[in-house]
Amino acid sequence: MKDRFSLPEGMIYLDGNSLGPLPVGTAEKVQDVVQAQWGAHLIKGWNLDGWMAQPTRVGNRIARLIGAPEGAVTMGDTLSVKVFQALSAALKMRPDRRVILSDSGNFPSDLYMAEGLIQQLGQGYELRVVAPEDVASAMTDDVAVAMITQVDYRTGRMHDMAQVTAAAHGAGAVMLWDLAHSAGAVPVDVAACDAEFAVGCTYKYLNGGPGAPAFIYARPDIVADIQPALAGWLGHDAPFAFETGYRPAAGIERMRVGTPPVIQMTALEHALGLWDAVDMAELRERSVALSELFIALVEEKCPELVLASPRDADQRGSQVSFASKNGYAVMQALIARDVIGDFRAPDIMRFGFTPLYIDEADVRGAVDILADILATRSWDRPEYHQKRDVT
DSSP: OGGGEEOOTTOEEOOTTTSOOEETTHHHHHHHIIIIIIIHHGGGHHHHTOTTTHHHHHHHHHHHHHTOOTTSEEEOSOHHHHHHHHHHHHHHHOTTOOEEEEETTSOHHHHHHHHHHHHHHOSSOEEEEEOGGGTGGGOOTTEEEEEEESBOTTTOBBOOHHHHHHHHHHTTOEEEEEOTTTTTTSOOOHHHHTOSEEEEOSSSTTOOOTTOOOEEEEOTTTGGGOOOSSOOGGGBSSGGGOOSSOOBOSSGGGGOOSOOOHHHHHHHHHHHGGGGGOOHHHHHHHHHHHHHHHHHHHHHHOTTSEEOSOSSGGGBOSEEEEEOTTHHHHHHHHHHTTEEOEEETTTEEEEEOOTTTOOHHHHHHHHHHHHHHHHHTGGGSHHHHSOOSOO
């Protein structure tokens, strides 16, 4: 499927775990929405072009990729907003408990959202952060919500969703999964593991573009009892009745907040068409093969680098990380030679493996360039040590 992406000639793009590339045809689809819908129809587009129904329509396409039933996922806002929504709703489900459990591999924004919510509530809530390997054993009877990101953004370490969810439920806690580094990368089945909530972004493996909207899943049997903390107009049961009081929609629509980002969601909707021909088990098998090849070649040709990801592929998502005290400069030198990965403090070089557009030749080429950069110490040029706003 490599020819279905607009990749610059000669670039080896190993950063789809941070921002997916542009699918062929997306620009034309967005241009059509801008000109033929917004331009020609103006406000009539909400009815004529299905803009109002877009969050549910796109949500159903996401649902297939995360093992959710139709009608259980909706789109909109940012991932941080969706974390806040799900976490606040989950806490209300366990009013007699005061602990939010997370782990040190969680993305900082999720932890910031929890801290902000705790400060706002002011009722003695606690954010308890443990090591990733201690999550299951930390499920004590004071935990209200377990808020865990399945795949660690730094190392790619992957939690066993079924095992962790079972531990949470065994302790009487609500389970909230962040699938930012899972959706479109590894097989996910939120229904099978029985999690109450899941959230995720769509600009990484799903190729929705920078700023693409986030998704939120709520288990169908609990959605009617969810009390949204962000009671947005479009989460109302009858938005155009313009009632002065909030009355939540019957289903997952109650987790909508503001106006759908129509142009950005159109880009995502087009990108999701790529997945109609993708079997997630086959994609996972290929991702593992590419990752294993990369690890073997790096350890052979670049022995000074230290594997920071789990060696066992079953415990790793679709990325591989290596540690180096000079990691930032080495990554800048790689980028200058059109091998695109990224860096995460303090010393992690990340490489994403997305089999839709990465093949074995890319892997071998990337490692050869990496080995040359290390052997010649070309990374030690002053410009490669200059920190940029985005690493």
